[in-house]
Amino acid sequence: AQSVTQPDIHITVSEGASLELRCNYSYGATPYLFWYVQSPGQGLQLLLKYFSGDTLVQGIKGFEAEFKRSQSSFNLRKPSVHWSDAAEYFCAVGSMDSNYQLIWGAGTKLIIKP
Amino acid sequence: DVKVTQSSRYLVKRTGEKVFLECVQDMDHENMFWYRQDPGLGLRLIYFSYDVKMKEKGDIPEGYSVSREKKERFSLILESASTNQTSMYLCASRYQGASNQPQHFGDGTRLSIL
Numbered sequence: 001a002q003s004v005t006q007p008d009i010h011i012t013v014s015e016g017a018s019l020e021l022r023c024n025y026s027y028g029a030t031p032y033l034f035w036y037v038q039s040p041g042q043g044l045q046l047l048l049k050y051f052s053g054d055t056l057v058q059g060i061k062g063f064e065a066e067f068k069r070s071q072s073s074f075n076l077r078k079p080s081v082h083w084s085d086a087a088e089y090f091c092a093v094g095s096m097d098s099n100y101q102l103i104w105g106a107g108t109k110l111i112i113k114p
Numbered sequence: 115d116v117k118v119t120q121s122s123r124y125l126v127k128r129t130g131e132k133v134f135l136e137c138v139q140d141m142d143h144e145n146m147f148w149y150r151q152d153p154g155l156g157l158r159l160i161y162f163s164y165d166v167k168m169k170e171k172g173d174i175p176e177g178y179s180v181s182r183e184k185k186e187r188f189s190l191i192l193e194s195a196s197t198n199q200t201s202m203y204l205c206a207s208r209y210q211g212a213s214n215q216p217q218h219f220g221d222g223t224r225l226s227i228l
Contacts, residue, residue, distance in 0.1 A: 009154070032214045043118070043204055043219035044157075051214040090156065094213070101172070102217065106156040 002027050004093050006105035013081050014113045021076040021108050023091030033074040034092045034102070035065055044090065050074065061085070086112045116141045118220035120205050126226045133192040135223050137205030144210035146188035147217060148172075148180060151202040163188055164210070195227045 005024045013019050025031060032051050036044040048059025055067040065076045074091060091105040121136035139146065144165045149157040149172075159172030161180040169180050177199060181189040188207075192199055202224050206217040 034216055036219075041123075041222075041224075043120075043221040044206075045219070046216045049214070049216055101159060101162065104156040104158075106154060 002093070002103050004091055004103050004105040006089075006091055006108045008108045009106070010109045010111060012111040012113055015083055016080050019076075019078045019081045019085070019110070021089050021091075021110070023074045023076065023105060025072050025074065025091075025093045025103075027072075027093050027095065027103070029095035032094045033065075033067060034094070035059065035063070035074075035076050036090045036092065037061075038088045038090065038107075040087070047076070047089075081110075081112055083112045083114070086110055116143070116207065116218040118205055118207050118218050120203075120220040120223050122223050123221060124224050124226075126228060127192075127195050128228055129195060129197060131192075131195045133195050133225070133227075135190040135192075135203055135205075135225070137188045137190070137207075137220060138186050139188075139207035139218070140186065141207065141209070141218075142185065143207035143218075144185070145208040145217075146182065147206040147208070148178075148188065148190045149204045149206065150174070151204055151222070157204065160190065197227050199225065200227045201225060 003026045034049045035047040050067045088107045088109045090107045092102040094102045117140045119138045147162040148160045163169045163182040179191045204222045205220045208217045209215045
């Protein structure tokens, strides 16, 4: 079955520290991968996406993610977090065969310690 | 920038009422989606629409219907609201021209059914 797993429900990081949010997927077709961020009370904003080519993709707000096919992972990273990064982060997977639909992870809530 | 506008940020209705949630996008996107979001469950697809007057059931369509009479507008209807439909509802739209196009989200409607 197709699925997306974000193993961490919550992550707490000190301001200025590095961040890695994990995303693992199980998908039969060649995946397209997305990371979205949701600030409290807001909709989802696209951070970055991977379709093909360079497996390290850069996104907005200083985020990057690396696609590792052998590990079925697409982890999100940021070298130094800011208090404004506190939000919920969602990983999603789609493909040419997915009929326009995305499969979503349950989300990881990022808490920033001052 | 894509603009997806949901008509209400907060809505309070009573059990048994017929509830309409409206979503409008300004980018001539073919595809539109309605999700509900509940803590720990991520995003669950209720209905989506390929194009005008076309609709497909998502993962949790029971108790909901949709209408897409114009390309820019996608309405979600709760036929007879129940307390278990209290949730955050998110609308998204997407350009159909390539299957790897991301979805763009509105700010959400937080619906409470009393």
